[in-house]
Amino acid sequence: MTMQTMRVPVFQGEGRLEYEDRPIPQIERPDDVVVKIHACGICGTDLNILAVPPAHKAAPGLIIGHEGVGEVTQVGAAVTTLKPGDRVVIAPRLTCGLCYYCRRGLDNQCTNYQSIGTTVDGAFAPYLRTSERALFKVSRDVAIDDAIFFEPLSCAVGAAARAPIQAGSSVAIIGGGPMGLIFAQLYRALGAGRVMVADIAPYRLNFAKQIGVDAALNPSEVDLVSSVQQLTEVGADVVIDAVGNQMGAAIKLARRGGQVVLFGLRPHDNPAVNQYTITRYDLTIHGAFVGLKPFQQTIRLLESQRMRPSELITHRLPLSELTRGVELMRSGQAMKVVVTNED
Numbered sequence: 001m002t003m004q005t006m007r008v009p010v011f012q013g014e015g016r017l018e019y020e021d022r023p024i025p026q027i028e029r030p031d032d033v034v035v036k037i038h039a040c041g042i043c044g045t046d047l048n049i050l051a052v053p054p055a056h057k058a059a060p061g062l063i064i065g066h067e068g069v070g071e072v073t074q075v076g077a078a079v080t081t082l083k084p085g086d087r088v089v090i091a092p093r094l095t096c097g098l099c100y101y102c103r104r105g106l107d108n109q110c111t112n113y114q115s116i117g118t119t120v121d122g123a124f125a126p127y128l129r130t131s132e133r134a135l136f137k138v139s140r141d142v143a144i145d146d147a148i149f150f151e152p153l154s155c156a157v158g159a160a161a162r163a164p165i166q167a168g169s170s171v172a173i174i175g176g177g178p179m180g181l182i183f184a185q186l187y188r189a190l191g192a193g194r195v196m197v198a199d200i201a202p203y204r205l206n207f208a209k210q211i212g213v214d215a216a217l218n219p220s221e222v223d224l225v226s227s228v229q230q231l232t233e234v235g236a237d238v239v240i241d242a243v244g245n246q247m248g249a250a251i252k253l254a255r256r257g258g259q260v261v262l263f264g265l266r267p268h269d270n271p272a273v274n275q276y277t278i279t280r281y282d283l284t285i286h287g288a289f290v291g292l293k294p295f296q297q298t299i300r301l302l303e304s305q306r307m308r309p310s311e312l313i314t315h316r317l318p319l320s321e322l323t324r325g326v327e328l329m330r331s332g333q334a335m336k337v338v339v340t341n342e343d
Contacts, residue, residue, distance in 0.1 A: 006126045009322045013060040015052040017323055022063075025121075025129030030078035033132050035088055039316075039340045040123040041067035041148045042325050044179065048265075049118065050326055055267055058118040065339070066092035066116045068123030069138070069147040079132045087142075088135040089150035090123060091295050092116035108158075108290040124322055126341045136295055142302045145310035148338055149182065153309060154298040155263075156182045158291010160190065163238050163259040163284070168193035170232045172253045175242030175264060176204035176216070178336045181312055183240050183263075184213050189306050196231060198224055198249075201332050211311055219249075228253045245269035247285075256281040263288050312336040 006024050009017040025034055046064055048056035058064055072086045082088065095102055095110035102110050116122050116130055138147050156179065165171065171187045173180045176199030184195050196215040197208040205216040217227050228236055235255030241247055244264025248271055254260055260283060278285060301307060315337045317325045328334040 007320075008063050008125045009319070011049065011058055011060060011062050011064050015050045015054075017050070019320070022125075024127050027074050027076045028129070029131075030076045031132045032074075032076040032129055033072055033079055033082055033088075033135055034074040035068070035070040035128045035130070035135065036073050037068045037070040037123050037126060037128055037341055038144055039069055039148055039338050040065045041152070042322075042329050042337045042339065043067050043152065044177070046117070047326060047329055053268075056118070056265075062118070063121040063123075063125050064117045065122040065124030066090055066118075067148055067151045068128060069144055069150070070123075070128070072135075073127070076132070082132060082135060082137060086137050087140050087147070089138050089147050089299075090116060090128075090130070091134055091136060091154065092118075092122070092151060093290060094120075094131060094134055106292070108292055124319060124339060126319070136299055138299055139303050142305070143310060145313055145338070146302055146305075146308060149309035149312075149336075150295075150298060150302065152179060152182055153186070153301070153307070154294045155179075155290055156186050157298045157301065158294035159183075159240070159261050159263050159286075159288035160186055161291065161294065162286040162288050163261050165190060165192055165238055167191040169237040170194040170196070171238045171240065172196045172198065172228055172236035172250075173240045173242055174198050174246045174250055174253075175240075176201065176208045177242065178312055179263070180204075180240070180242035181208060181211060181213075181335070182309060183242060184208065185211065185307050185309060187238075188212070189301070194231060196228060196236065203333055204335070207312075207335055224249065225252050245271050247271060247273050251277050251281075251283055251285075254281070254283055257283070259284045259286065261286045261288050265289075313338055316340055 005021040049058040094114040095107045096112040099111045194214045198217045208216040239250040244266030314335045325337040
């Protein structure tokens, strides 16, 4: 990288990344902010973008990545909330504010949004230029390794707001990947009495045990419904599908009158669901996408240090090894992979 250009991985479509020299972004609009990116987490969305066929759309020619943390280096003339030197994290969806859903207060359903890392250049780069409204200042008392989790944690915070728990509630989480374990950490911080994680990967289950979940269950080895019944007496108060195709299993794990949060996204899967169970046992089913402006409370949660999501990081790689990081995430032998920028 020279003073004028930066070496970045560019999405070329069909799962391909190619490194190119791109100009270091500069201020173009009054609300622009340029951020020197310290590190960026690899997200399930990134894996979906790079899947063949893709399970999430991104425009070829873009720099992907959105779980970035960095330092402000330049600000536009209209920027009022940030200054050079501030540490910031990214809320990647730039909603229009004008469509029907934005004006109904459902900004997560904006029909005319831009998204950092999928429709505009993202954070797998030494520098990012974006709007002031996509950035949130975070205290330097928050370790960079924890701040990296701001965006996925905000999604979990937004989803948990849909299905509030009481102190001592039981929570069952289907899927022990990074998002599933972020939910586990979050619900423990919220006062859950028992947190159970289900997955078929021994690596993930062992990791879940290491971070202190109350039960790590492998449905290929145990009867999941019976196990959750034994642990809770009646079934879980709240069940999270962090996979995206587990609604059928989730409704079997919930107690009567319980709640199911459908969080994972698997657009190509169409599982059959027994609607009778939902009706007969008075279940509440929540679809939870991104959350309705969960960002300020997520900043406060990180600054409280009551959660340390950094314990989910298993690998750190330089930006030049992004492809290897993606392969690690897909291998099932990594939990969270973080890409860093080297000076």
